[in-house]
Every structure is written in C-alpha cells, then in structure tokens.
Amino acid sequence: MYSAEFSTGVSADAAADVDIDFRSLPKVSLHDHLDGGLRPATIIELAADVGHELPSTDPVALDQWFRESADSGSLVRYLETFEHTVAVMQTKEALFRVAKEFVEDLADDGVVYGEVRWAPEQHLSRGLTLDEAVEAVQAGLDAGVEAVAATGRPIQVGQLITAMRHADRGQEIAELALRHRDKGAVGFDIAGAEDGFPPSRFKDAFTYLAEHQFPVTIHAGEAAGVDSIVDALVSGRALRLGHGVRIAEDIQVDFAPAGDAGGEQQSPEAPGSGEGLAMVTLGRVAAWVRDRGIPLECSPSSNLQTGATAPFGEGIENHPFDLLYQTGFKVTINVDNRLMSGVTLSDEYELLVEVFDYDLDDLLEITLNAAEAAFLPLEEREALVEYITEGFQGRA
Structure with missing residues (x-):
C-alpha cells in the first residue's frame, strides 16, 4: 500500500493566470486513431467516390454530427461513428490521403512525434490485402512527413498496428506488425x-510478440x-495502457475539506469536488502501475464522452488525471479521436490548465512522460526529450 497527501484545489480562473501559446509547444501524441482523425471535407469527397451515404454532405454539419454522436457517454455508441470513416478508407488512394493529411494536421498542432494506431x-x-493496406498508410505517412519537412518543421511518425478485440485475427495481425x-x-x-473481450483472448499473439521483442500498448x-x-x-505484457484511467478505482481517497481536521472518507470523485487536502492510498494494482512507471495514455475529453470517468463523477473536473499526476503516475495527454471529440492536442493541454491550474512546468513534465514512453530506441527518446525540453524553455 502507498499513502500520500496531495492538494485537491482546482481553479476555474486558471486560464486567465497563464499565458501559453499551446499550439506552439512541441508535443508527443501516443494515442491517436487514424480512422478518428479525418477531415470532414475529406470524408465527403471520399464517400462520393465510393457511393457511401453520409448523415450530411456539408463539412460543418458533418463535423457537428460526429461530435454530437460521440458525446453520448457510451463507448459502444462512440464506436458506431467509425462506420462512416472506415467505409471511406478502403482503397490505397484513400488510405494514402488520410494518412498524409493526418500527419499534416499533427504538425499544425505542434506535434513533433506521433504514433498512429489503426486496424x-x-x-x-475493396480487395486490399493486409500488407497492401499497411504499405498504403506508410506511404501516406512518409509523404506527410516530407510535406511538413518542406515547411521547415520536424515530425516523426510511426504506426501502431491494431487488432480488433471482437475478431479472432490476433496472431495474424501480430505477424503483420512484425513484417x-x-x-x-x-x-x-x-x-x-x-x-x-479481454486481452487474454490474444494471449498467444502477445507471447509471440514478446518472443520477438515487439512493444505492445493495450486499451484497458x-x-x-x-x-x-x-x-x-x-496476458498482454503491455508496456503502456491505452487510457487506463480506471486504475483510479484502485485508489482510496480520504478527503478533508479545508479547515476540517477530521475529514471523511470519500470515493475517488472527491479530488475534483472542492479545495482541501486528501490522503490517497494505492491498492496493489495501482501501486504496481505507478511504481513501475507504466505510462497511461489519457484522453481527457474522450474519456468523458465514452463514460470512462463516470465512476468518479460528472464533468471534466472529476477526471482522475490530476489525482494520478499528483501521486506520481506516468500520465500522458492524448486526443484519442480528433474528429469525434472535436479537439486537438493543444485543446487538451489548455483544458487541463483551465481545470487543474497547471503551469508550463507541469505541461513539460507530462509531455516528457510521453516522450520517454515512445516506442523508440533509447537514443532517439533521449534526443526527443532534449528537443522538447529546449522547445519549452524557449517559450518560458
């Protein structure tokens, strides 16, 4: 068990006290789905090419439809929106275009390293093989990196090859990733x-990947x-946890409002409910994740939309991100799906500053968590850390 005291105060006026150009900060994106980051105009054009019917053919209206459909509090409903994006990503040309634009949009948001996940x-x-699909996306990513480089901005991008939990192709997709x-x-x-659909369904595939020293992150x-x-x-031997926010269910919070020496025991939503001090005690699983620095790929807005934070209360102020950050977990900031959530990584940075009164030093620490968690060789991670640190210092 682990116990510690931390402050639970949040500031609704934090944004007024912090002057940060969020978009200019060098960022790392670890949890960003390719089929969740299309431009509405691109969806409309690609849908016309293949005869796919959309809820709207107006870019503004379609963008709004995705946001409203995703903002239901249900992961199942949230995932239904992907029927339209996946439908228009079935050819080499479409995959190339979506991947290229994906990289350009990352760079426009200040991302210098990104991992793009897709299945x-x-x-x-429409007849593509698994390898042809991966090659088409890689060609698009490479073209995007080249286009960004031509504007004088650095960016590096890698693919996270994903298997669908409800299917039975885990071994096949694992072998694809290794190829x-x-x-x-x-x-x-x-x-x-x-x-x-637990990770244990893919236990043999995860063993195969471990035998070949190939890194794994798992939605959990x-x-x-x-x-x-x-x-x-x-079962998965995960090196990172996709979202992972419900690890906070293994954290006990004893909340004492300011001026109350006795305090009372509260559920995890207490840290966002007011100002004061709280004593937190980590359960065995939470302590394991924290003590071993297993990174959490948190996506604040998406977590709220899908109901991941519902056990801790309503509203972004009850997201356990700050509880996890203050108690030493390796939290990272991500968007999950830019189209569905209607956010950029810069937006998520700004949101956390507004809600939890973070400053530039906090954002740097969280960004370095992501850089150190990147699936890169050690030397490249060290160079990335140095680049980001210098970039933040130049904006202090």
Whole structure:
C-alpha cells in the first residue's frame, strides 16, 4: 500500500493566470486513431467516390454530427461513428490521403512525434490485402512527413498496428506488425469493445510478440475496470495502457475539506469536488502501475464522452488525471479521436490548465512522460526529450 497527501484545489480562473501559446509547444501524441482523425471535407469527397451515404454532405454539419454522436457517454455508441470513416478508407488512394493529411494536421498542432494506431483488418472490403493496406498508410505517412519537412518543421511518425478485440485475427495481425517493424510499424495494440473481450483472448499473439521483442500498448481501464488492466499487464505484457484511467478505482481517497481536521472518507470523485487536502492510498494494482512507471495514455475529453470517468463523477473536473499526476503516475495527454471529440492536442493541454491550474512546468513534465514512453530506441527518446525540453524553455 502507498499513502500520500496531495492538494485537491482546482481553479476555474486558471486560464486567465497563464499565458501559453499551446499550439506552439512541441508535443508527443501516443494515442491517436487514424480512422478518428479525418477531415470532414475529406470524408465527403471520399464517400462520393465510393457511393457511401453520409448523415450530411456539408463539412460543418458533418463535423457537428460526429461530435454530437460521440458525446453520448457510451463507448459502444462512440464506436458506431467509425462506420462512416472506415467505409471511406478502403482503397490505397484513400488510405494514402488520410494518412498524409493526418500527419499534416499533427504538425499544425505542434506535434513533433506521433504514433498512429489503426486496424488494417477493417480496410479490406475493396480487395486490399493486409500488407497492401499497411504499405498504403506508410506511404501516406512518409509523404506527410516530407510535406511538413518542406515547411521547415520536424515530425516523426510511426504506426501502431491494431487488432480488433471482437475478431479472432490476433496472431495474424501480430505477424503483420512484425513484417513491417523496420518499415514504419513501431508497436501493436488491440482496440474495440473492451468489456467482454479481454486481452487474454490474444494471449498467444502477445507471447509471440514478446518472443520477438515487439512493444505492445493495450486499451484497458476505459470501458472496463481494474481486472481489465491486470489482464493487459499479465496476458498482454503491455508496456503502456491505452487510457487506463480506471486504475483510479484502485485508489482510496480520504478527503478533508479545508479547515476540517477530521475529514471523511470519500470515493475517488472527491479530488475534483472542492479545495482541501486528501490522503490517497494505492491498492496493489495501482501501486504496481505507478511504481513501475507504466505510462497511461489519457484522453481527457474522450474519456468523458465514452463514460470512462463516470465512476468518479460528472464533468471534466472529476477526471482522475490530476489525482494520478499528483501521486506520481506516468500520465500522458492524448486526443484519442480528433474528429469525434472535436479537439486537438493543444485543446487538451489548455483544458487541463483551465481545470487543474497547471503551469508550463507541469505541461513539460507530462509531455516528457510521453516522450520517454515512445516506442523508440533509447537514443532517439533521449534526443526527443532534449528537443522538447529546449522547445519549452524557449517559450518560458
């Protein structure tokens, strides 16, 4: 068990006290889905090419439809919006274009290193093979990096090859990832409906990846709780946890409002409910994740939309991000799906500053968490850390 005291005060006026150009900060994006980051205008054009019917053919209206549909509090409903984006990503040309624009949009948001996750098995309805799909996306990513470089901005991008949890292609997709490990693929993931489809379904595939020293991140602790996280660590040998916010269910909070020496025991939502001090005690699983520095790929807005933070209360102020950050977890900031959540990484940085009164030093520490968690060789991670640190210092 681990116990510590931390401040629970939040400031609604923090943004007025901090002058930060969020977009100019060098950032790392670890959890960003390719099929969740399309431009509405691109979706409309690609849909016309393949005869796919959309809710709207007006870019503004379509953008609004995605946001409203995703903002339901249900992961299942949230995932339904992908039917339209995946439908228009079934050809080499479409995958190339979406990947290229994805990189350009990352760079416009100040991202200098990004890992793009997507499931090739979902993009075969028009005759592509798994390898052809991966090659098309990689060509688009490379073209995007080249286009960004031509403007004088650095960016590096890698693919996270993803298997769908409800399917039975784990071994096949793991082998696909390894075939492309020196050609753009940097890691493996499983995604889709978390509850009811545990990582143990892919245990043999995860063993195969471990035998070949290929890194794994797993969606866990979003739609399911601590047991899902344990399975990701044990069956999946996960080096990072996709979202992972429900690890906070294994944290006990004793909340004492300011001026109340006695205090009273509260559920985890207490840290966002007012100002004061709290004593937190980590359970065995939470302590394991914290003590071993297993990174959490948190996506604040998405976590709220999908209901991942519902056990801790309503509203972004009850997101356990600050509890996890203050108690030493390796939290990182991500967007999950820019189209569905209607956010950029810069927006998420600004949101956390507004809600939790973070300053530039806090943002740097969280960004370095992400840089150190990147699926890169040590020397490249060290160079990335140095580049980001210098970039933040230049804006202090």
